Amino acid sequence: MGNDKLPYVLVIIIQAIYAGMFILTKAALDAGLNPFVLLFYRQAIASVVLLPVTAVTNWRTSLKLSYMVLFKIFMLSLIGITVGLNASHIGLKLTSETVGSAAFNAIPVITFFLAFLMRMETLNLRKSHGIAKAAGVVLCLAGVGLIAFYMGPAIPPLNHHKLFHPKSSPSHSEVHSNGTWIKGTFLFLFSNVAWSLWLVTQGVILKDCPSKILLTTIQCVFSTFQSFVVAIAFERDFSKWKMGFDVRLLGVVYCALCNAGISWYLQAWCLQVKGPVFVAMSNPLCIVFTVMSSVLILGVPVSLGSVLGGIMTIAGLYSVLWGKNQESKLFKLSDENSKIQNDEEQVAVSIGESTSSNISLQKL
Template identity: 30%
Template structure:
């Protein structure tokens, strides 16, 4: 019989293959967004922006974020199957993110950022609870009790919830008599129908994972969703729904924070620090056994470091930058992209079963989402018909100026 460490090696190989395959994209995106000024950034951004109306660089950033998220899902799924508790994972993850971001924020924005006001402090504290502490914990609980494909599919309702909350708070317009308004409303309703199907219809398993390839589980780890009761599956569904609500609220709140406190690195450093303090208080009250806080497994340590530094620290900075540049609805529209990657990974790497309800519901949700995105795009073109042309001319001028 293989030991748990030997059983983890194939999964590590698959995960590192995914990471190395897309490492160049992540490095390029991070370099473009972190550099402040200079001819290097002008040349890179001019090349990327050319002919895109200023949309290509945010699009590349969002695609890279989906790759980071997919790798984290694989690591977290395997680590929790080995006995890592979700609450411990969130706590140490936020600690790693805070340690990574605080020095960067200090050296880049330490001299330029203003003093913290009570209003900004309240915004950041609530944002930390919604976007990091509560949301991450709910994601990990959902992954524990369901499958990665189901979590990714159900998360597609986050853009719909973002749009509904944006309309309710009057940060997004909705004109039902116009074709764009009707498309946005229809897309929202279609996405809601797909989410209801995902919730109440599981269906038959379309794939049957090979038992020889199942993840090694510790005696204390939960069983797989296929052998679990409906109550545990429902609990995972509720957790993912809570994650979507928190994510939608965080998108809108973060958009407001970037307008009042436009310091991306400091904002996310405070966010990670506050979320760590929030989770560690709850964790120490719930987890009295100190042994659960001592991590010795190499895969679990890798999961904590990757999810904290890359999937949380870097991702939150890039997400905030995209929200600052293109708004919350644009960012939320890229949620379905990760589902394709996760579905392939779930079947080929994690060997989880794929259910009929997840497939049908996912198709409906994605159709509704891109109907909403089409309405949003057409509305933006009607309001700013010269915006894309002006952006392209500006980038052409920057390219000419950057040439030696």
């Protein structure tokens, strides 16, 4: 396979992995696994896998990190991983994997909005690209609101035999009548804000910790201890921490290895080769894979509101990305014009100096 086609194949694999994460995490939670315990297990496994690799390749860099940098990484892991993923797991338990994958598309838009508030992004409403970015933010928020407040009829699955058989999974109507659907959706929104804040501030911390794998490993270790404290505070019955060879263990191992390991590495490679816009534009594939899996394979009904809200968040995502793309083109064109103008001024100065020298010679 040529290098020009490889990034397109990899982003499809990445989004398929993310869809599997939502599906298996939801199945593990419905099977009785505590959401806080789930996060502790997945971060602990990821730390065990990453620590030996990082110790061999980046042990010299790790010794140079100051206590202040370690404190910043500690707070970064607390916000983005411990708080953000715990909120996401609870939201997933209260709603569905379709809602999770739909809300996933809001992360790039929320990241842009936070970057704008921190003056890392610009928004010129007098230009078409500025209007597109503002409209994208509004569409994204409207999509999340639609998911929260409108479920609509359930789209029946084509497969009526569930692949996973949870012990206690609330039905479509039960979730809606209990009001937990709204709470779960806004927990997803809160999780997205925490994750977006993590993305924005991570770029600043990378200046003090240039090794990406070292930063990832330290965050995994810190979040393991943080999530353990949270898990033991909410679930003190250690008999519920035990897992057999069932969907709970499968969900934990999958999230730790495939999501935190394989997908993050592939994503970093795609970011380096094709840039962040290319990766972000593949996010809508996640909800497509999730809905198809729910309807065709898992035997789980999908609410119409989740699908429509997902479409709105996708529209908001592409609106922001289009605005960013147009803005970058204008900046590039402006830089080229400035360079041409500077070259012309230098040529004019050279001609002026040459003419002045000729006149002086003629006078002599």
